[in-house]
Amino acid sequence: MGITLHGIGVVGGIAIGHAHLVSHTKVDIAHYAIPANQVQAEIARFDTAVRKTRKELEMLWGSIPENAPAELGSFLSLHIMILNDATLSREPRQLIEAQHCNAEWALKQQLDVLLSQFDEIEEVYLRERRADVVQVVDRIFKALAGQPGTPQLPAEPSENTIVVAHELSPADMVLFKDAAVTAFVTDVGGATSHTAILARSLDIPSVLALHNAHQIIEEGELIIVDGIQGVVVIDPDEKILAEYKRRQQSFLQEKRRLKGLKGAVPTTRDGVAVELQANIELPLDMPQVKANGATGIGLFRSEFLFLGRETLPTEQEQFFAYKEVLEQMGTLPVTIRTVDIGADKMPKWSDHSTFANPALGLTGVRLCLAEPNLFRTQLRALLRASQYGNLHILIPMLSSLHELQQARMHIELAKQSLADEGIPFNRHVKIGAMIETPAAAIMIGNFLKQVDFVSIGTNDLIQFTLAVDRADDVVAHLYDPTHPAVLHLITQTIKAADRVGIPVSVCGEMAGDARLTRLLLGLGLRKFSMHPAHLLNVKQKVLHTHLVDIQPIINKMLKCEDPEKMRDLLEQLNSL
Numbered sequence: 001m002g003i004t005l006h007g008i009g010v011v012g013g014i015a016i017g018h019a020h021l022v023s024h025t026k027v028d029i030a031h032y033a034i035p036a037n038q039v040q041a042e043i044a045r046f047d048t049a050v051r052k053t054r055k056e057l058e059m060l061w062g063s064i065p066e067n068a069p070a071e072l073g074s075f076l077s078l079h080i081m082i083l084n085d086a087t088l089s090r091e092p093r094q095l096i097e098a099q100h101c102n103a104e105w106a107l108k109q110q111l112d113v114l115l116s117q118f119d120e121i122e123e124v125y126l127r128e129r130r131a132d133v134v135q136v137v138d139r140i141f142k143a144l145a146g147q148p149g150t151p152q153l154p155a156e157p158s159e160n161t162i163v164v165a166h167e168l169s170p171a172d173m174v175l176f177k178d179a180a181v182t183a184f185v186t187d188v189g190g191a192t193s194h195t196a197i198l199a200r201s202l203d204i205p206s207v208l209a210l211h212n213a214h215q216i217i218e219e220g221e222l223i224i225v226d227g228i229q230g231v232v233v234i235d236p237d238e239k240i241l242a243e244y245k246r247r248q249q250s251f252l253q254e255k256r257r258l259k260g261l262k263g264a265v266p267t268t269r270d271g272v273a274v275e276l277q278a279n280i281e282l283p284l285d286m287p288q289v290k291a292n293g294a295t296g297i298g299l300f301r302s303e304f305l306f307l308g309r310e311t312l313p314t315e316q317e318q319f320f321a322y323k324e325v326l327e328q329m330g331t332l333p334v335t336i337r338t339v340d341i342g343a344d345k346m347p348k349w350s351d352h353s354t355f356a357n358p359a360l361g362l363t364g365v366r367l368c369l370a371e372p373n374l375f376r377t378q379l380r381a382l383l384r385a386s387q388y389g390n391l392h393i394l395i396p397m398l399s400s401l402h403e404l405q406q407a408r409m410h411i412e413l414a415k416q417s418l419a420d421e422g423i424p425f426n427r428h429v430k431i432g433a434m435i436e437t438p439a440a441a442i443m444i445g446n447f448l449k450q451v452d453f454v455s456i457g458t459n460d461l462i463q464f465t466l467a468v469d470r471a472d473d474v475v476a477h478l479y480d481p482t483h484p485a486v487l488h489l490i491t492q493t494i495k496a497a498d499r500v501g502i503p504v505s506v507c508g509e510m511a512g513d514a515r516l517t518r519l520l521l522g523l524g525l526r527k528f529s530m531h532p533a534h535l536l537n538v539k540q541k542v543l544h545t546h547l548v549d550i551q552p553i554i555n556k557m558l559k560c561e562d563p564e565k566m567r568d569l570l571e572q573l574n575s576l
Helices: 036-062 072-083 091-099 105-119 130-146 170-176 193-204 237-260 281-291 315-329 363-370 372-388 402-422 439-444 446-447 458-466 486-500 515-523 533-541 549-557 563-575
Strands: 002-008 010-011 014-024 163-164 179-185 206-208 223-224 230-234 273-280 297-301 333-337 392-396 430-435 453-458 504-505 526-532
Touching: 002 363, 010 402, 014 105, 014 179, 014 563, 036 072, 036 091, 036 105, 036 130, 072 130, 091 105, 105 130, 130 563, 163 223, 179 193, 179 223, 179 333, 193 206, 206 223, 206 273, 206 363, 223 237, 223 402, 237 533, 273 533, 281 315, 281 533, 297 315, 297 526, 315 333, 315 372, 333 563, 372 392, 402 430, 430 439, 430 446, 439 446, 439 458, 439 486, 446 453, 446 486, 453 486, 458 486, 486 549, 515 533, 515 549, 515 563, 526 533, 549 563
Parallel strands: 014 163, 163 179, 179 206, 273 297, 273 526, 297 333, 333 392, 392 430, 430 453, 453 504, 504 526
Antiparallel strands: 002 230, 010 206, 014 223, 223 230
């Protein structure tokens, strides 16, 4: 009987093979005093370690195979950028000089400061960038200790090698790209970590966040990696092995069939057209968008430009980022959300303090209106980029009509400033409202008079409606997308928009959950926006749905108040 470990499955699929343990030697950080006459020599030792680390990363970047995913180069470039940032390359030097401490201790102090800042960031993708900082700093520590910065490949890799590590960096992935690796298993990481993103781009089954897999699994041991269920089976018996071989073949057949849906027009069996768009975090997400046949970008989050830095991004920096995505999408719509930084941790460039209840603080459009220079700069960059594609601008976290009116005033002022300077832009850019507060959903009729489209952000709408923080393990079980109050607000928003001919979409996680596709279709939704990886699964559900057949069950669900009965009805809905 094999041992089963449970983690986060980030790439669907099943791999069966032998484990290769990647060992990352941890450096013990000592603290000792440096005599005054040796301080400059210690600073020089630190500088040498930084230069050595930079050279290693640049050599790895230069050795990326031509057939490697574009993300690999982007992530290595990010690590080089982190290394070059003053917070790592300069501030430890100042600490060495001020405290007369050793380089390792100065670097550790600076790392602790940076990690405390990352830990308080609400946005999952940005919070997980702390791992990139740790990986870069670990390389500097190893350089200081005279240790190699990269893991060792197996001397003779087997045909089905499964890499097992505490964590993997983008630099590690360069080494494994052409090493016959069939799966990745790590102790740490999340759905938006770089390991996860790279594993998805390589289309390799992966399970992360297993906590202690690296200690339990032995070198060469036969293991099964189930990226669908987020399960790793160690030393499976013959019965389990046979079952997973059957599942593996079934998955591969289904995957081949789903790929054939890329060019299929998403239409229900009774001929109702549905739009399937993608959510992206960064411009480098675009290959996956195209690979899965999205008909536009329903949500492009702009926060990556604003966090993890000392100063605000310039208009030119933002312009190039928006322009890149717009050009790649051509005439297809690209909806870019204005900055939506949570009030849990304000960046260094902000003068605002943190809040005891960040979700209810200075966030979304509230921050934009409180920081007019920030907002105006972003709007100018967006409008300048608008001539390179089909741009839609989305305003987040609205709770009152006054906020929307103020935001629109800033847009008009940005237009006027560009016109005065003779800078070209699309004067007819569509403006939308993100419906993610109960207030906005209840007062939807007023918002519809002021916008060209609306997008329902179900993640926050559910949290605010049910007063549930889904990241809090104590109450996470109460987070329920099928709660009657949630369904009422979604239905009300869709119907109100339909009555006046305003397009409405859902861009929260509900849109990418194939179990909820028929439910949303039954509520009247015709435009979905989701993570690119979910597009084909949702498309398949659309293609196999007959709206007339599902309506009786939808009507029962809208009247149901019993959670258990609701689950039964959802199961019935998906069994049709």
